[in-house]
Amino acid sequence: AQSVSQHNHHVILSEAASLELGCNYSYGGTVNLFWYVQYPGQHLQLLLKYFSGDPLVKGIKGFEAEFIKSKFSFNLRKPSVQWSDTAEYFCAVSNPNTDKLIFGTGTRLQVFP
Amino acid sequence: NAGVTQTPKFQVLKTGQSMTLQCAQDMNHEYMSWYRQDPGMGLRLIHYSVGAGITDQGEVPNGYNVSRSTTEDFPLRLLSAAPSQTSVYFCASSSKGKNIQYFGAGTRLSVL
Numbered sequence: 001a002q003s004v005s006q007h008n009h010h011v012i013l014s015e016a017a018s019l020e021l022g023c024n025y026s027y028g029g030t031v032n033l034f035w036y037v038q039y040p041g042q043h044l045q046l047l048l049k050y051f052s053g054d055p056l057v058k059g060i061k062g063f064e065a066e067f068i069k070s071k072f073s074f075n076l077r078k079p080s081v082q083w084s085d086t087a088e089y090f091c092a093v094s095n096p097n098t099d100k101l102i103f104g105t106g107t108r109l110q111v112f113p
Numbered sequence: 114n115a116g117v118t119q120t121p122k123f124q125v126l127k128t129g130q131s132m133t134l135q136c137a138q139d140m141n142h143e144y145m146s147w148y149r150q151d152p153g154m155g156l157r158l159i160h161y162s163v164g165a166g167i168t169d170q171g172e173v174p175n176g177y178n179v180s181r182s183t184t185e186d187f188p189l190r191l192l193s194a195a196p197s198q199t200s201v202y203f204c205a206s207s208s209k210g211k212n213i214q215y216f217g218a219g220t221r222l223s224v225l
Contacts, residue, residue, distance in 0.1 A: 006155075009153070043203065043217060096212060099144040099211075100161060100171075101146075101156075101205075101214055102158070103155040103156040103157075105154055
């Protein structure tokens with residue numbers, strides 16, 4: 001069965017600091033990988049996705065993620081965070097043959113000015 | 114663009130009461146799903162549907178029923194609410210094979 005682990009449950013940063021959120025998945029076959037973001041009081045929005053090709057994918061608002069197949073990882077990065085990045089971030093994985101998403105438990109990011 | 118619409122936004126129930134959470138999408142998506150979000154547990158899949166007339170269970174289906182009589186609608190029914198069902202519920206839809214899900218704004222449910 002697929003599963004997703006997000007090791008950072010709560011991250012606190014100052015503005016302009018660099019961000020890296022860890023995501024590891026367990027599944028032996030081909031996967032599609034996603035990062036979703038949930039701003040306070042809002043619904044989930046897609047931040048970026050990886051289906052195939054270049055393992056370094058760029059998303060909205062300056063976020064990027066790198067798929068490392070050998071490590072079963074899909075870490076999210078941003079060189080310089082802003083206060084407006086305060087949100088909860090969810091990593092998710094799916095089998096390309098289905099539309100079922102399996103989510104990690106989420107990482108709460110707080111950015112202070 | 115309405116996207117995925119969930120009603121109601123908030124609901125308070127007493128233990129044992131029944132209710133239906135509504136979800137509708139106007140994107141002609143084949144795939145629809147219901148998740149519940151609880152602190153520290155992320156989103157967990159309750160039920161999903163790959164098309165009208167077809168539904169299946171997710172990770173946490175107990176206490177919930179669904180049906181899919183049309184492509185647009187995917188209601189979630191709580192037959193006898195329990196305090197353990199206090200949660201935020203999200204509906205999502207995607208086009209088959211596209212693998213990108215679009216989420217509704219959520220329903221915050223409290224069961225007393």
